[in-house]
Amino acid sequence: MSFDRLVNKIIEKQNPTVAGLDPKLDYIPGYIKDAAFAKYGKTLEGAAEALYEFNKGLIDALYDIVPAVKPQAAYYEMYGWQGVRILERTISYAKQKGMFVVTDGKRNDIGATMQAYTKAHIGTTDICGKDVEAFGADALTVNGYLGTDGIVPLLEVCKEKDKGIFVLVKTSNPSSGELQDRKLDDGLTVYRTMGNMCEDWGKTDIGESGYSCVGAVVGATYPEQLSELRAALPHTFFLVPGYGAQGGGAKDVAGAFDENGLGAIINSSRGIMCAWKKEGCAEQDYAQAARREALRMKEEIVSFIGKIGND
Amino acid sequence: MSFDRLVNKIIEKQNPTVAGLDPKLDYIPGYIKDAAFAKYGKTLEGAAEALYEFNKGLIDALYDIVPAVKPQAAYYEMYGWQGVRILERTISYAKQKGMFVVTDGKRNDIGATMQAYTKAHIGTTDICGKDVEAFGADALTVNGYLGTDGIVPLLEVCKEKDKGIFVLVKTSNPSSGELQDRKLDDGLTVYRTMGNMCEDWGKTDIGESGYSCVGAVVGATYPEQLSELRAALPHTFFLVPGYGAQGGGAKDVAGAFDENGLGAIINSSRGIMCAWKKEGCAEQDYAQAARREALRMKEEIVSFIGKIGND
Numbered sequence: 001m002s003f004d005r006l007v008n009k010i011i012e013k014q015n016p017t018v019a020g021l022d023p024k025l026d027y028i029p030g031y032i033k034d035a036a037f038a039k040y041g042k043t044l045e046g047a048a049e050a051l052y053e054f055n056k057g058l059i060d061a062l063y064d065i066v067p068a069v070k071p072q073a074a075y076y077e078m079y080g081w082q083g084v085r086i087l088e089r090t091i092s093y094a095k096q097k098g099m100f101v102v103t104d105g106k107r108n109d110i111g112a113t114m115q116a117y118t119k120a121h122i123g124t125t126d127i128c129g130k131d132v133e134a135f136g137a138d139a140l141t142v143n144g145y146l147g148t149d150g151i152v153p154l155l156e157v158c159k160e161k162d163k164g165i166f167v168l169v170k171t172s173n174p175s176s177g178e179l180q181d182r183k184l185d186d187g188l189t190v191y192r193t194m195g196n197m198c199e200d201w202g203k204t205d206i207g208e209s210g211y212s213c214v215g216a217v218v219g220a221t222y223p224e225q226l227s228e229l230r231a232a233l234p235h236t237f238f239l240v241p242g243y244g245a246q247g248g249g250a251k252d253v254a255g256a257f258d259e260n261g262l263g264a265i266i267n268s269s270r271g272i273m274c275a276w277k278k279e280g281c282a283e284q285d286y287a288q289a290a291r292r293e294a295l296r297m298k299e300e301i302v303s304f305i306g307k308i309g310n311d
Numbered sequence: 312m313s314f315d316r317l318v319n320k321i322i323e324k325q326n327p328t329v330a331g332l333d334p335k336l337d338y339i340p341g342y343i344k345d346a347a348f349a350k351y352g353k354t355l356e357g358a359a360e361a362l363y364e365f366n367k368g369l370i371d372a373l374y375d376i377v378p379a380v381k382p383q384a385a386y387y388e389m390y391g392w393q394g395v396r397i398l399e400r401t402i403s404y405a406k407q408k409g410m411f412v413v414t415d416g417k418r419n420d421i422g423a424t425m426q427a428y429t430k431a432h433i434g435t436t437d438i439c440g441k442d443v444e445a446f447g448a449d450a451l452t453v454n455g456y457l458g459t460d461g462i463v464p465l466l467e468v469c470k471e472k473d474k475g476i477f478v479l480v481k482t483s484n485p486s487s488g489e490l491q492d493r494k495l496d497d498g499l500t501v502y503r504t505m506g507n508m509c510e511d512w513g514k515t516d517i518g519e520s521g522y523s524c525v526g527a528v529v530g531a532t533y534p535e536q537l538s539e540l541r542a543a544l545p546h547t548f549f550l551v552p553g554y555g556a557q558g559g560g561a562k563d564v565a566g567a568f569d570e571n572g573l574g575a576i577i578n579s580s581r582g583i584m585c586a587w588k589k590e591g592c593a594e595q596d597y598a599q600a601a602r603r604e605a606l607r608m609k610e611e612i613v614s615f616i617g618k619i620g621n622d
Binding site for chain 1 (some may be wrong): 336344348354355357358362372379389390392398417418419420422436439440454456459479483487489490491493496498501504505507533536607
């Protein structure tokens with residue numbers, strides 16, 4: 001039912017950024033890993049425990065200044081079901097702290113199966129008459145290659161439970177153009193066509209903010225396309241990856257925002273998680289280093305867009 | 312390193328089909344659910360336990376006649392991390408029984424993140440010097456919307472560990488044409504372009520069977536496109552969903568095969584899992600009903616393609 005909930009958190013914190021929680025073991029301070037391995041051994045369970053402690057520290061250091069987190073499913077699945085259990089615990093902890101949670105899963109399938117993904121990630125699962133939340137995120141990233149019937153099950157739950165989706169439109173990676181930049185026979189690019197589909201999927205459910213429940217993923221590494229899509233898709237909220245470690249800067253993402261400094265949320269994953277390594281501070285200070293980087297990033301972006309919110 | 316392993320199992324069993332394991336609670340006989348809920352309550356854990364018992368019965372009834380299973384990740388995620396644990400147990404059990412396991416996850420992401428999905432599903436995860444298998448499937452379905460750098464990490468592991476991928480090309484759902492059937496400015500459709508990318512990604516690693524490690528998902532519901540793609544993509548092995556419950560018949564999938572009856576594996580999920588409901592047999596007989604349907608399907612398809620294998 002629109003991204004109003006997220007927009008309100010962004011305005012409240014005057015911060016249009018989201019912290020990516022993609023916790024590889026390499027990023028985690030040694031003392032956290034040592035403690036987890038001492039308890040569980042060098043096992044998937046031990047690794048998962050380290051991930052959770054790392055995430056918890058980050059959330060504690062960020063929740064009062066950053067409106068949202070984006071756990072990337074791949075980095076949890078990499079540690080087996082034990083890692084996936086930690087995805088659920090991370091989502092639950094971030095929500096407890098008042099953060100908006102976007103599960104970055106890029107899920108996609110035919111309608112009947114998409115219903116199952118929808119229940120899994122943003123809805124509830126019926127267990128013989130009892131509704132249970134499996135992962136319970138506020139929003140999910142999805143891939144629209146299969147067309148409308150792979151999106152409809154999500155829209156129903158978005159409406160009913162006030163959730164959102166972000167559809168891949170123009171991704172941040174170097175080879176995203178191979179298909180996405182190709183022109184169709186009507187002269188529009190594939191990414192623009194997918195963007196238009198997002199606008200269409202969201203049109204019946206536009207919130208007070210002016211944005212629907214159907215957002216788009218548009219990479220910071222393609223600033224021209226960001227500006228083009230911002231102009232073309234007035235009701236589509238953008239999730240913008242690629243800032244920082246992937247090469248996008250604050251200037252590059254400025255075009256993602258509307259005239260009120262709304263319409264987009266900029267993700268940083270490695271930049272925030274690995275700030276302690278870049279700073280060279282004590283590893284025990286990793287969470288505060290993440291906070292310093294989050295504040296620096298916020299200030300840098302706000303310096304380009306000004307006060308956030310329409311008044 | 313090519314789909315030779317799968318091809319050999321298909322030839323050995325003279326059966327080019329794969330059983331989809333998409334175990335919704337609705338499909339599971341009451342006595343299995345009752346036992347699981349008695350032990351764990353109407354919880355995600357209870358549901359997951361019922362899923363596992365159901366899958367185990369199906370695998371026991373099928374492994375000597377069906378070469379492969381395809382668990383659909385969505386139906387496990389729907390039951391939380393507890394369901395995902397059962398995905399891992401199902402994969403492990405099917406492999407013990409000698410089956411080839413395709414995890415249907417339709418995963419996709421940028422290179423660095425795709426590395427994590429690769430490790431999760433077909434590779435191994437490094438836990439501070441110790442390599443651990445997280446899910447350990449033989450093949451994974453993926454979505455190629457992000458282009459080559461989202462595929463490369465998979466290819467490396469396919470080569471090293473003799474695994475495979477199936478890239479979505481032309482999906483079986485009604486609205487698959489919205490994007491996939493659109494023509495690009497060179498006159499080729501999007502699905503054909505994606506098909507050509509598969510052929511290109513696989514070209515350096517073609518097995519004795521003539522097929523590479525890069526397969527394609529092409530729906531049984533679009534027989535014309537199946538035949539077109541079979542002719543155009545000589546080294547790309549097809550995973551064909553949409554047979555049975557989605558409406559595709561044996562005649563529709565005949566065009567997926569090469570002149571040796573190879574080059575494709577046809578999936579049936581609901582048809583096999585819910586055979587006991589369609590037959591109206593005792594629920595305790597569900598696994599044997601699945602076997603009867605698997606044999607019927609095999610015979611129906613083989614009647615169109617003849618003996619499988621080049622000799």
